[in-house]
Amino acid sequence: MNKKHNKGCAAVFLLSLAGMAFGASQSMAETAQVAVAANFTDAAKEIAQAFQQETGHEAVLSFGATGQFYTQITQDAPFDVLLAADNERPQRAVKEGYGVPGSVFSYAIGQLVLYSAQEQLDLGVDYLQSGDFDTLALANPETAPYGAAALETLVALGLEQQLADKFIQGQNIGQTFQFVQTGNAEVGFVALGQVAQSPTGSQWLVPAQYYQPIEQDAVLLTKAKDNPAALAWMDFLRSDTAVAIIKQYGYAIADK
Numbered sequence: 001m002n003k004k005h006n007k008g009c010a011a012v013f014l015l016s017l018a019g020m021a022f023g024a025s026q027s028m029a030e031t032a033q034v035a036v037a038a039n040f041t042d043a044a045k046e047i048a049q050a051f052q053q054e055t056g057h058e059a060v061l062s063f064g065a066t067g068q069f070y071t072q073i074t075q076d077a078p079f080d081v082l083l084a085a086d087n088e089r090p091q092r093a094v095k096e097g098y099g100v101p102g103s104v105f106s107y108a109i110g111q112l113v114l115y116s117a118q119e120q121l122d123l124g125v126d127y128l129q130s131g132d133f134d135t136l137a138l139a140n141p142e143t144a145p146y147g148a149a150a151l152e153t154l155v156a157l158g159l160e161q162q163l164a165d166k167f168i169q170g171q172n173i174g175q176t177f178q179f180v181q182t183g184n185a186e187v188g189f190v191a192l193g194q195v196a197q198s199p200t201g202s203q204w205l206v207p208a209q210y211y212q213p214i215e216q217d218a219v220l221l222t223k224a225k226d227n228p229a230a231l232a233w234m235d236f237l238r239s240d241t242a243v244a245i246i247k248q249y250g251y252a253i254a255d256k
Contacts, residue, residue, distance in 0.1 A: 038174030067143030080224030137188025196250030
């Protein structure tokens with residue numbers, strides 16, 4: 001057998017090994033079902049892409065209101081991880097046996113923004129006090145932490161009753177943002193993470209003194225305690241790659 005033929009055989013053999021290795025790595029890849037608070041939609045999508053590239057695992061994301069997700073979790077919904085918009089539900093999940101003890105941590109600290117799709121509006125306390133608008137969107141305060149923060153802000157400013165007849169309530173912060181973005185509401189309280197990447201519209205970053213801190217916690221759910229993808233996702237959220245994305249979308253990171 002000549003040398004050229006030997007090299008050809010070796011190349012074919014190496015390609016075969018590479019294919020076997022790739023197949024093996026793919027077969028070891030797992031999937032994590034992740035319930036994500038609606039305010040974190042854009043950031044979570046980008047993190048999920050980086051997660052798959054770096055680990056080979058897949059995070060299948062569902063978006064909605066934290067309160068609604070928690071109800072579904074108590075009814076045996078097929079989630080492995082909850083990325084909440086608050087710190088209350090993940091802690092409750094552990095206490096009530098749905099979450100893994102010791103798995104809870106703050107992956108982001110959210111900020112509230114008064115937002116309008118209209119350009120060059122001077123949004124702020126004076127704007128709210130003027131009442132010179134027909135509709136004000138906010139998420140359901142009972143199920144959406146950003147909605148609760150919006151209501152706290154209005155109460156702190158003494159404007160809850162004055163503006164109540166202008167409210168348009170979204171089921172979650174995602175729907176609330178859609179109301180404002182599409183013009184169905186002139187102005188609304190949304191998450192900074194939803195508009196941090198948007199150069200259009202008008203924004204007012206609501207001072208943190210007006211509402212309780214929005215600490216957004218993650219929890220590994222009990223049914224996923226042995227799921228490699230879910231465990232890897234929880235670790236990846238604290239990686240430099242994920243933290244950089246989280247900050248890029250207007251969230252702060254809790255001190256470790």
